[in-house]
Amino acid sequence: MTVRNEIFAGNAARRRGRGISFAALCIALGLVFAGARAAIADDVGAELSTSEPPEGAVILVILDGGLRYEGTIRDGKLHGEGKLAFSDGRVYEGEFRDGRIEGEGTYTYPDGRSYVGAFRNGMRNGYGILEFPSGEIYEGQWRDDKKDGNGIVIWPDGEKYVGRFRDGLMDGKGAYTYSNGRVREGIWSNGEIVRGATSQTPP
Numbered sequence: 001m002t003v004r005n006e007i008f009a010g011n012a013a014r015r016r017g018r019g020i021s022f023a024a025l026c027i028a029l030g031l032v033f034a035g036a037r038a039a040i041a042d043d044v045g046a047e048l049s050t051s052e053p054p055e056g057a058v059i060l061v062i063l064d065g066g067l068r069y070e071g072t073i074r075d076g077k078l079h080g081e082g083k084l085a086f087s088d089g090r091v092y093e094g095e096f097r098d099g100r101i102e103g104e105g106t107y108t109y110p111d112g113r114s115y116v117g118a119f120r121n122g123m124r125n126g127y128g129i130l131e132f133p134s135g136e137i138y139e140g141q142w143r144d145d146k147k148d149g150n151g152i153v154i155w156p157d158g159e160k161y162v163g164r165f166r167d168g169l170m171d172g173k174g175a176y177t178y179s180n181g182r183v184r185e186g187i188w189s190n191g192e193i194v195r196g197a198t199s200q201t202p203p
Helices: 022-029 038-042
Strands: 003-010 058-063 068-074 077-085 091-097 100-108 114-120 123-131 137-143 146-154 160-166 169-177 183-189 192-200
Antiparallel strands (some): 003 058, 058 068, 068 077, 091 100, 100 114, 123 137, 146 160, 169 183
16 A cells, blocks of 8 residues: 555644645655555554654655545554544544554544444444434443443433343343333343343333
């Protein structure tokens, strides 16, 4: 994967408004995107050439296919704070580690969904909140991009589930509240309540 049009870089001083010529930057950094791991298309990671910019430098690179990265690098890899924009409209802004999306960040999708929370190995892992344009919200634990662990789902009509998830489905002990106030509590498996359920209707 090669640079299509331009490479810009700057340090903290440049951020305060002191300009640096494009030619001088290219010479000083010797920075060229010699290639990138194919996995970057899958939100996993990217690697730069071995040349290293000055400490604290912020670079902007536009690549073939419309991929755009603005942020810091270390040892030729995306590392630190940055923003990665994909040609299909997806945008990630947050932490990178050793060429991967890892740490805390915000991921927005072309369909209007947005996720704010933790990432590991380019996937949602740990605590995070996913919001849909419809108003549906999931808040809780994730594992490899799936709801997994304790979490809460709230739907636009007011229905709510609070409990355990596994592989993206309600699984384990949980309580489902319907829009009319009725509550079902029990053990869930693969998204269905299977035993120990109780139904309560408010007076």
